[in-house]
Amino acid sequence: MFGLIGHSTSFEDARIKARELGYDEYADGDLDMWCAAPPQLVERVTVTSRTGKQIQGAYIDSVFVPEMLRRFKTAKRKVLKAMELAQKSGITITALGGFTSIIFEDMNLLKEERVSAVELDWQRFTTGNTHTAWVICQQVETNAPALGIDLASAKVAVVGASGDIGSAVCRYLQRRGVGELLLVARRPQPLVELQESLGEGRILSLEEALPEADVVVWVASLPQSLEIDTASLRKPCLMIDGGYPKNLDSKAAAEGVHVLKGGIVEFWQDIGWQMMEVAEMAKPQRQMFACFAEAMLLDFEEIHTNFSWGRNNITLAAMDRIGEASLRHGFRALALSDQAAAALAPST
Amino acid sequence: MATVEAAAATSAASPVSGGAAEACGLPDFSSATYKDAYSRINAIVIEGEQEAHDNYIAIGTLIPEQADELTKLARMELKHMKGFTACANNLGVVADMPFAKSFFAPLHDNFQKALAEGKVTTCLLIQAILIEAFAISAYHIYIPVADPFARKITEGVVKDEYTHLNYGQEWLKANLDNVREELEQANRDNLPLVRKMLEQVAGDAAVLQMDKEDLMADFLSSYQEALIEIGFTGREIARMAAAALVG
Numbered sequence: 001m002f003g004l005i006g007h008s009t010s011f012e013d014a015r016i017k018a019r020e021l022g023y024d025e026y027a028d029g030d031l032d033m034w035c036a037a038p039p040q041l042v043e044r045v046t047v048t049s050r051t052g053k054q055i056q057g058a059y060i061d062s063v064f065v066p067e068m069l070r071r072f073k074t075a076k077r078k079v080l081k082a083m084e085l086a087q088k089s090g091i092t093i094t095a096l097g098g099f100t101s102i103i104f105e106d107m108n109l110l111k112e113e114r115v116s117a118v119e120l121d122w123q124r125f126t127t128g129n130t131h132t133a134w135v136i137c138q139q140v141e142t143n144a145p146a147l148g149i150d151l152a153s154a155k156v157a158v159v160g161a162s163g164d165i166g167s168a169v170c171r172y173l174q175r176r177g178v179g180e181l182l183l184v185a186r187r188p189q190p191l192v193e194l195q196e197s198l199g200e201g202r203i204l205s206l207e208e209a210l211p212e213a214d215v216v217v218w219v220a221s222l223p224q225s226l227e228i229d230t231a232s233l234r235k236p237c238l239m240i241d242g243g244y245p246k247n248l249d250s251k252a253a254a255e256g257v258h259v260l261k262g263g264i265v266e267f268w269q270d271i272g273w274q275m276m277e278v279a280e281m282a283k284p285q286r287q288m289f290a291c292f293a294e295a296m297l298l299d300f301e302e303i304h305t306n307f308s309w310g311r312n313n314i315t316l317a318a319m320d321r322i323g324e325a326s327l328r329h330g331f332r333a334l335a336l337s338d339q340a341a342a343a344l345a346p347s348t
Numbered sequence: 349m350a351t352v353e354a355a356a357a358t359s360a361a362s363p364v365s366g367g368a369a370e371a372c373g374l375p376d377f378s379s380a381t382y383k384d385a386y387s388r389i390n391a392i393v394i395e396g397e398q399e400a401h402d403n404y405i406a407i408g409t410l411i412p413e414q415a416d417e418l419t420k421l422a423r424m425e426l427k428h429m430k431g432f433t434a435c436a437n438n439l440g441v442v443a444d445m446p447f448a449k450s451f452f453a454p455l456h457d458n459f460q461k462a463l464a465e466g467k468v469t470t471c472l473l474i475q476a477i478l479i480e481a482f483a484i485s486a487y488h489i490y491i492p493v494a495d496p497f498a499r500k501i502t503e504g505v506v507k508d509e510y511t512h513l514n515y516g517q518e519w520l521k522a523n524l525d526n527v528r529e530e531l532e533q534a535n536r537d538n539l540p541l542v543r544k545m546l547e548q549v550a551g552d553a554a555v556l557q558m559d560k561e562d563l564m565a566d567f568l569s570s571y572q573e574a575l576i577e578i579g580f581t582g583r584e585i586a587r588m589a590a591a592a593l594v595g
Contacts (some may be wrong), residue, residue, distance in 0.1 A: 021583070022583050023583065023586050023587070023590075024587075025586065025587055025590030025591075025593070026586060026590060029590065029593060033590075033593040035561055035565075036561050036564040036565045036568065036593060037565070037568065037589075037593060038565060038568045038569040038572050038589070039569075040582060040586060041582055042582060073559065073561070073562070074561065077561075077562065077565060081565065081569060084569075085569075088573070
């Protein structure tokens with residue numbers, strides 16, 4: 001059985017969702033109430049692979065909302081409690097979605113494996129980053145040519161290059177062959193180490209990199225204050241918004257600048273679930289974060305281990321393996337053409 | 349899916365800054381402030397174990413075929429009580445028993461009322477589910493910040509309490525069809541009391557480095573789990589548990 005740990009994108013959305021799902025007391029509750037509320041296993045689903053294989057899964061809402069990020073202890077407890085519930089529910093592999101894995105890593109929760117009576121078994125959890133990195137690479141490979149960008153000569157900037165997903169994307173694109181990798185991150189030292197391990201790539205500031213890049217892969221969330229001078233960008237420019245939350249489209253909207261939601265996959269058929277609506281997917285019955293899909297893939301493939309775990313452990317072999325599984329079981333990476341179609345479709 | 353650097357980059361909302369809030373060491377067990385707070389928290393625990401003993405014996409009168417089993421549980425509670433009394437002695441603290449008596453009074457009265465009316469379900473909910481779930485959570489949160497002596501005692505106790513919670517769960521599960529309505533009513537009547545009780549001692553608990561929100565959240569998790577085990581659905585449970593949060 002696979003599990004997904006998710007949360008709403010804001011407190012307001014969470015209350016609306018609670019109302020829709022029949023949790024009226026939660027919908028009426030204030031933030032303090034939500035802080036003390038335990039995680040909820042809100043939905044169980046059966047998913048059928050294109051191969052015909054069926055797996056069962058559960059969606060756990062951690063009852064975390066981004067407004068709790070400033071409440072350090074609360075945020076930490078939310079993540080651990082949701083993981084505890086997943087484990088106690090007998091789920092073999094669970095993906096940490098949205099802020100869950102960010103909190104897990106930033107607050108170094110690896111050392112907190114004991115929650116009350118339960119010892120968390122890390123083998124049962126995955127960040128889903130391997131699949132996310134693979135999907136982002138697919139999105140680059142498919143959509144750049146569609147815009148007339150020749151990857152073989154293109155400059156590809158990776159913003160957040162030294163992170164878990166960013167470094168994997170760099171290695172994958174290096175193997176594939178691109179014109180030049182432009183490496184961008186906040187902290188210089190890991191960036192230098194990445195450059196050394198790659199044996200190539202140019203370290204630049206964000207301001208320097210953007211005007212040069214044909215493709216920009218964002219795997220860092222954007223500071224609220226960030227402003228992008230769209231006039232200075234190359235046209236066409238493909239931007240893959242692989243961070244969380246996804247808010248690049250409002251910052252980089254301009255003629256010739258194509259922003260694609262990164263790390264999103266579409267399944268080959270509808271999944272009868274309600275919960276993806278909270279993630280604001282265009283097609284919530286089929287689309288989901290690639291990290292969630294990784295938990296499904298690991299369950300389909302019966303790989304019951306923490307496939308993606310820790311930092312900078314993602315190998316090309318692991319990306320190839322999860323990528324093959326992704327295609328075999330009926331996932332494909334979200335493309336610009338999907339977004340264009342969604343924009344034209346009547347809103348429901 | 350998300351990345352570490354993602355949150356770090358969003359410095360305005362970064363959770364990283366909270367690091368300083370972490371583990372500022374154990375409390376000073378010999379300080380007057382600690383002992384003062386401990387005199388009330390420890391008294392509650394002692395009184396709680398005494399109430400538990402009396403309650404199990406009383407429930408045995410309502411289900412005579414289970415009286416032996418319940419007497420066994422009751423005996424364990426007395427043993428716990430002695431353990432916690434030793435914890436106070438060890439720190440040179442005198443438990444404030446009058447405070448503990450008045451602290452438990454509302455729940456005690458509800459139990460006695462249900463007992464007089466022969467309501468097994470309500471009695472079990474109060475004692476074997478609510479009180480046990482709360483005790484388990486509170487003990488778990490106490491253990492990492494307890495003095496070494498109390499820590500050992502509490503670790504032993506917590507294992508026993510699970511068997512008690514389990515006893516209540518099993519009985520209610522087996523009888524759920526007949527007891528559902530009474531259980532929901534008992535939940536409405538008693539769960540808000542737990543929150544009020546917690547609020548009364550939140551300040552003392554904080555001196556012992558036990559956070560009110562942690563206590564509530566952990567209690568609700570245990571309580572929720574017990575209700576799942578008994579056979580309620582997720583939505584029913586969320587509705588029931590909310591009585592503790594908004595009641």
